[in-house]
Ligand SMILES: Nc1ncnc2c1ncn2[C@@H]1O[C@H](COP(=O)(O)OP(=O)(O)OP(=O)(O)O)[C@@H](O)[C@H]1O
């Protein structure tokens with residue numbers, strides 16, 4: 001039984017230049033309590049995937065096809081009232097740039113109170129104090145406005161809000177990217193602790209494979225809107241199967257290249273035109289003739305991983 005099942009998710013944005021295919025045929029299962037990391041370079045579709053999981057894609061974007069199953073409900077097709085009930089209570093988001101996600105005119109305590117009221121859940125000062133304590137904040141934070149907090153503290157408040165109704169799934173979009181390295185580690189530790197406490201599954205979006213390895217059970221690698229590899233952390237670092245995954249790992253300081261950041265030559269393709277072959281082929285050191293004409297399908301590997309590559 002999975003906590004969340006994503007099947008063939010496709011998300012498009014209408015733009016003046018045509019349809020941007022931001023997410024293409026993404027599928028994965030999330031086990032209860034599982035921590036899945038989603039990595040990939042800027043524009044690869046991580047945020048679009050994360051927002052889709054709560055059906056938060058706004059026009060000109062739309063979920064063009066696919067299913068997102070939680071508690072037997074397809075979130076992609078759920079009614080607005082069903083979505084209002086499920087969001088925060090069953091699946092919660094720590095948004096990208098969560099620093100600015102808090103309401104600037106309300107104290108932190110009032111934001112918790114609003115959330116409890118919206119869901120008819122028992123709240124109260126003691127409950128808020130407990131939530132703040134669980135993310136390492138003192139009770140006095142309830143009386144403060146967001147602008148009175150540091151970036152790391154705001155991020156902790158966002159995490160406390162996300163777990164307030166004990167959801168089955170937490171989606172955290174780069175919760176640490178604007179913070180310094182020490183605070184990043186502390187925030188991930190906090191997320192880990194509260195996630196374990198409530199037994200929620202987590203989809204953590206990031207682009208730092210190294211940081212992700214310390215947090216996730218499995219890592220999914222996105223490229224140009226597609227999930228190109230999905231595997232357990234130890235497997236993906238020991239034997240990356242997709243050439244793009246290998247290049248991501250090699251570009252990590254202290255891995256493969258021994259501290260020399262090589263970067264990955266070339267640019268990701270435009271998402272406006274559908275290439276017939278693999279979208280990574282133009283940048284791929286291992287691309288053969290087949291790769292430019294035939295889109296590789298996802299293959300399940302021994303050990304449970306999966307990869308979208310003709311050569312892997
Ligand atoms: N509102 C929008 N209108 C048009 N295109 C959009 C919109 N939002 C996202 N896109 C496009 O969808 C693609 C995926 O964007 P997305 O934000 O999901 O990437 P990301 O992997 O989260 O990147 P980052 O690491 O920079 O956060 C990009 O090509 C982007 O231009």
Ligand SMILES: [Mg+2]
Pocket residue numbers: 046047048096
């Ligand atoms: Mg993003």
